[in-house]
Amino acid sequence: MPVSPELLKQLLRKQKDNTITDREMALLRLYLSTPEAEDQLASIDFSDMPDAAGEPATSQEIRFQQIMQKIPRKPVRKVLWYRLAGVAAVALVMTGIGMLLQEDKDPPMLTLQTSNGELKEVILPDSSRIFLNARSAIRYPASFSGKTRTVQLLQGQAYFDVTKQEAPFIVESREGMQTIVLGTTFTVMTDSIANHFQVAVKTGKVRVERQQNTIATLLPGDGVFYDFTKSKTTHTDPGGIGEWTSGEVRLSEASFAEMANLVKQLYGITVIAGDAAVQHNQYNLPVKYGTDLRPLMEVICMVNGNRAEWRKDSTAVIIR
Incomplete structure (x- = not known):
């Protein structure tokens, strides 16, 4: 029976933070000796553990040592253990893991974040x-x-694809917003700088609240924009919600502000309208993640017959 990838990474993090116990270290090594370990280690995504990412899927013990060499070791007493096999080893590992879970009543919180133009996927314990x-950044x-x-x-x-369970699934923001579902697919956007919050529902039903007051109840295709003073509900084709998860966004009659926000999100570059007329531009074109920005800006300008002027520090571009 395989060990949860999150629990395995939790133990590795304890080793890195010098909080791992002798028994936990012994359980790690014992798990690596089981028949299931090789395939599971090869499939685990270590990308959110920078010190342990990119290790090849070699034998269990070699892989373990390669990971451990990048993590500061905690001085511990030598633990004598023997390589067990088959069902007996798995049973012992699962018994030990069960004891650890009982001890960890408050599971550690993990943080995942992305940089310019980067997409990441995480599978939660449920x-x-x-x-x-x-x-973007999320904590779970x-x-x-x-x-x-x-x-x-x-x-x-x-973008959330939530497994249906009796326990409600809640997405919280720093501003006190709560998006509550049982099992559905939807997107949530929060911008603490611009001070607004958006939700759009692809499937299922979603309730949006703040301080236990319902802002909106949304069905497929519904969305809500909330700036902490007022809310605005919208409706669109559910098929287009979350399309960016494929690594491509299609601008369709998008405003200048929408185009500028997309460029800021993907590249960290500020796009400025050089005159009032540019602010009324609309844009229809696909934008792929990872596309070089300068050729992309040339295409964006060609759509409306504009030209781009780059600041010397390349932190902003002015469209005239």
Whole structure:
């Protein structure tokens, strides 16, 4: 029976933070001796553990040592252990893991963040999936317990594909917004700088609240924009919600502000309208993640017969 990837990474983090116990270290080594370990280690995504990422899927013990060499070791007493095999080893590992879970009543919180133009996917302990858009950050527990499943969207945008369970799934923002579902697919965007919050529903039903007051109840295709003074609901084709998870966004009759926000999100570059006429431009074109920005800006300018002027420090571009 395989060990949860999040629990395995939790133990590795304890080793890195010098908080791992002798028994936990012994359990790690014992797990690596089981028949299931090789395939599972090869499939685990270590991208959110920079010190342990990119290790090849070699034999269990070699892989373990390669990971451990990048993590400061905690001085511990020598632990004598023997390589067990088959069912007996798996049973012993699972018994030990069960004891560890009982001890860790408050599971550690994990943080995932993305940089310019980067997308990341994480599978939560309940098998729900989160796609994190560029320049975004999310915080989630290594395991769910209690009556709710709560994650925190710290900044940016995320697409949620939530596994249906009795325990409500809640997305919280720093501004006190809550998006509450049982099992559905939807996007949430929070911008603490511009001070607004957006939700759009692809499937299922979503309730948006702030301080226990309902802002909106949304069905497929519904969205809400909330700037902490007023809310505005919208309706669109549900098929287009979360399309950015494929690594491409299609601008369709997009405003200058929408185009500028996309460029800021993907590249961290500010786009400025050089005159009032430019602010009324509309844009229809696909934008692929990872595209070189300067050729892309040339195409964006060609759409409306404009030209781009770059600042010397390349932190902004003016469209005239």
